[in-house]
Amino acid sequence: MSRSIVIIPARIASTRLPGKPLADIHGEPMIVHVWRRAMEADVGDVVVAADSPEIAAAVERAGGRAVLTGQHHQSGSDRIFEALGLVDPGGACEIIVNVQGDLPTVEAATIRAAAAPLEDPRVDIATAAAEIRRVEERGDPNVVKVVGGEVAPGRLRALYFTRATAPHGEGPLFHHIGLYAYRRAALARFVALPPSPLEQREKLEQLRALEAGMRIDVSIVGEVPLGVDTPHDLDRAREMLRGKRP
Numbered sequence: 001m002s003r004s005i006v007i008i009p010a011r012i013a014s015t016r017l018p019g020k021p022l023a024d025i026h027g028e029p030m031i032v033h034v035w036r037r038a039m040e041a042d043v044g045d046v047v048v049a050a051d052s053p054e055i056a057a058a059v060e061r062a063g064g065r066a067v068l069t070g071q072h073h074q075s076g077s078d079r080i081f082e083a084l085g086l087v088d089p090g091g092a093c094e095i096i097v098n099v100q101g102d103l104p105t106v107e108a109a110t111i112r113a114a115a116a117p118l119e120d121p122r123v124d125i126a127t128a129a130a131e132i133r134r135v136e137e138r139g140d141p142n143v144v145k146v147v148g149g150e151v152a153p154g155r156l157r158a159l160y161f162t163r164a165t166a167p168h169g170e171g172p173l174f175h176h177i178g179l180y181a182y183r184r185a186a187l188a189r190f191v192a193l194p195p196s197p198l199e200q201r202e203k204l205e206q207l208r209a210l211e212a213g214m215r216i217d218v219s220i221v222g223e224v225p226l227g228v229d230t231p232h233d234l235d236r237a238r239e240m241l242r243g244k245r246p
Contacts, residue, residue, distance in 0.1 A: 003093050004043050005097070006038045006043060006111070007046075007047050007083050007087075008035060008046070008048045009073075010031050010050050011051050012050075017228065017231060021055050021102075025104060025237055028062065030101075030228060031059060031101050034099060035059055035062065037105075037106050038097075039064075040108035043115055046064065047066065048064060049079045049080055056068055069083050080098050080187070081188070094184050095183065096187055097179070098181070102228045105237055109221070110128060110177065110221050114180065114219060117218070125181070125190075126216070126218075127180050127218050127219075129176045130222060132173045145176065146161050146174050147162065147174075155218065156217065157216075158216040161176055163203075174218070174220065190212075
């Protein structure tokens with residue numbers, strides 16, 4: 001794969017969990033746990049795109065690299081695009097992997113899998129999903145489903161993303177995981193596009209790319225990492241990471 005960089009967007013404000021990136025998990029801020037998982041993936045240099053000096057300082061104390069980005073960004077993709085311009089203005093990095101800053105339990109293998117479809121030059125954006133195994137998640141609008149056609153074992157070409165239960169009928173449903181890998185040109189094009197009608201209706205940013213005719217392929221992995229949005233999620237993450245050493 002062409003030279004890659006992992007950028008982790010981290011925003012200090014959170015309605016349900018204020019100061020979320022700095023939440024303590026066994027003596028380290030959550031953002032440091034995410035940074036460590038990204039380092040373990042070994043797909044490229046890792047940079048945290050922070051919107052506050054406190055986040056940047058926490059990463060740097062752990063030995064990582066962080067850059068300060070604006071507080072005006074509406075999405076993680078906008079934030080990583082600004083960070084990319086700061087850390088790689090010359091354009092050496094051709095693949096940008098976006099690892100969300102609230103996934104402290106993400107496996108290194110899942111990060112690698114999310115980027116793998118970009119080995120196919122026809123793919124603009126790559127991501128990951130896991131088969132839904134809990135019945136209650138099939139109809140949960142907070143569980144985003146990806147609908148796609150199989151192009152290779154363990155890989156789909158995304159046709160749609162939705163909060164609805166889809167596709168209809170017998171067969172597996174797939175829970176989309178919010179990890180993305182972009183070709184540099186695709187990321188630049190994506191952030192320049194206005195929000196699309198389906199994106200606004202479903203509240204799913206990735207639909208903007210599909211509506212613009214961009215190709216998104218999806219690696220199927222075994223598990224969905226825990227996204228931390230609430231104090232309850234934070235307690236679950238602490239339990240899942242109990243005993244895991246840096």
